[in-house]
Amino acid sequence: MTTTAAARRRALAVSMTAALLGGTVLAGTATAAPKPTPRPPAQMSGVGGDRLATAGTQVNAAAGVPALPPRITSRSWIVADAETGAVLAAHDAHWKLPPASTLKMLFADTVLPKFPKTTVHKVAHSDLEGMGEGSSLVGIEENLTYTVKDLWLGVFLRSGNDAVHVLSAMNGGVAATVTQMNAEAHELQANDTHVVTPDGYDEPGQVSSAYDLTLFARQGLQNADFREYCSTATAQFPGEYKKDKSGKATKTRETFAIQNTNRLLSGDYDISRYSGIAGVKNGDTTNAGATFTGVAQRGGRTLLVTVMNPSHDAHNLVYREAASLLDWGFKAGPSIQPVGTLVPPLSKLPHTAPPSPATSASPALRAATSTGSSGGGLWTAAGIAVGTAALLAVLIMVVRRRRPLPAEVRGAGAPIGGRRRRGGRRRRGR
Template sequence: MRSSMSSGPLRFPPGDVGSVTPMGVDPVVGPRRPALYVRRVLMTTTAAARRRALAVSMTAALLGGTVLAGTATAAPKPTPTPRPPAQMSSVGGDRLAAPGTQVNLAPGVPALPPKLTSRSWIVADAETGAILAEHNAHWRLAPASTLKMLFADTVLPKFPKTQTYKVALSDLKGMGEGSSLVGIKENLTYTVKDLWLGVFLRSGNDAVHVLSAMNGGIPKTVADMNAEAHELQANDTHVVTPDGYDEPGQLSSAYDLTLFARQGLQNPDFRSYCSTVTAQFPGDWKKDKSGKPTKVRDSFAIQNTNRLLSGDYDISRYAGIAGVKNGDTTNAGATFTGVAQRGGRTLLVTVMNPAHTEHNLVYREAASLLDWGFKASPMVRSVGTLVPPLSKLPHTSPSASGGKSTEPPLKAAASTGASSGGMWTAAGIAVGTAALLAVVIIVVRRRRPLPSEVLPSGAPSGGRRRRGGSRRRR
């Protein structure tokens, strides 16, 4: 048997009890008693190894204890503050692509409100589409229930408000844990108006799911909403759930949410629902003394959770407010889009994810931005514009049936902040016959004023209604 430690013997002074000698060779005793020597060497070597191991383990324990003690008392690393991308979308103007605040502060223009904490915000003229000021308006963030404005833009025109619907149990499945509810029950019948009041006043995800079921189901509704976002040039938006519940990849921006509000306000039913402060919502059937249902249905009061519209114990109703929608989830924080009128002007404001340092802060910051907008709007030059829907661009024309033109839609080029118009670029490609004998490419550049959906003075919305009440989705 050979030692595994070395190919040759290790030589130590005779009598060294700690030395290691090849088995069967004893420099003192010789090979006469190999077994006894082996036992002696193994015992002494093991004892020495134990002493060395004990010393090492004690040292490691001391060092380890110091490290662990330091780890236990070390302060946790602070969570890094999210930062907007260095380059964002330029839809609506080149200045909107840059992070930070964009505003044209000239002599006579009041300073912006101090200590704004929201990650993203925008103030715009609802009639002309001019953006008076913005801060990271194209930053893609979780939208929370403000996404329900896009849901309304997509689904509301499809069903008359007097239509009734009996709710099935399956219609209420799939809602996220902790969802806001208005109190819809299966096997009960509701009007479409009831359901929309549940959406706008109580931000009811149950009402959204029922209306989605009427629209063909959740997947179809999500697809319709994404198509509607594309039509509105809301390119920051990606819909995963129709109710705005937190889901990976569900994103929008202050710019897009403002587009959704502006589009919805063209519809009188949208305006009516989003400006309603309180309403009676149908409940279960009343029962007689024997416990049998009667023909009389109960109801209960619901109040709008938009605190600039309904007020709260620590905040008053904002003068001139007329909607639109609020939201609050774990990922999104608080979000809010509002519309208000003063002195013949109608302004839109969107605020996303302010600091969590003060109750109702999202409404306070929105109100301060509206106050600034009404003071600044007569003199401040815009930094961008709210773009129109693709179907409203100058080169397109609705078909006789009220649908969209079959021409490929053109996207608006980024407009400069100082102008009310923009440079629109069209690229059309016509492919010849099946033999592919010729290809003609036409590029047209033209400058035209930006078409805007003008809201009439004296009303929070107004404007033209959608032709045919609905549009085909792509």
């Protein structure tokens, strides 16, 4: 009896231990369950063509057109001809996502034309207030003076939120600048974009899209100063004034080197500078992941690419995916039929009331993405395809006439900026 009772007690103890361990394992498993993979909305904006409103990859595969790169993990991307505006291929291009510091391109479109590059500004304490925790900084100090050119180099090379806030202060303050940026987004028909903070720092409700970011880059490249800043790989930035032996400041000001964080422009230990790269802007925040818009020119063609949020945090993955899409775009050549177009600003349209995004496409384009058709499908689809291609060709001709890129961007003249330049972990605010 004693042996049997002892055996029962041991069996009960083992059973209770197993139950406790099982409960712990189950509880741990439930806690560590992965979050659902974000998915694009079923219907997105039709600005630029109805195919861009359709979820998934959009490309016109045909004989002689190379296959798209097989391992693109970014949630959203687009490849477009910078001069004609033709969208060569896209994946969820109108998906509204946090933009990180690629939003600084819209900031530049809005503020850069307002101040000559030689303008000098003395930084006040209030100019640097309100920056988000962990913001990327170029190293601006209060009570020191900087030229507007210095500040813009800080924005483009180091993605300095301190430079953005100083320029915003010169522009009437952060709130006024945000209002103007939203107005500029509307002018550019960037209807996916809502600005909350001018530096791209993560804020609730702040979104843009691969399509809109590409519009911002194309707009900025019309401006010579924008082209210079976004294509600069390294620069000297003003520091503090040197001090004499007594500790008194002299008239000699120190400088320190800054390098562009766009790795396709400056290179890195595991990635080379991309041949033909000419800017534009990168970003990386907790909510946005890595984002990048680039412009490159080869063989008389200039392409724009935007990629947003690769699926994992491999080092420099956003640049590798952008480079592979650019390679594909240059190989595809001018013969590929576009799937959409980059629209011009509202002020460049004929003087008629602009159509709303929901009704901007032609009946043929709307029918091309309809899922409710039946009967006569083959011939109807063929007619729609011809009509869509013709309409896109007309749209691209209009965009090209109204949005030609300067010769140095197209590759017909000197490299962007006037002369040749040689060239981890996520951080909130960059």
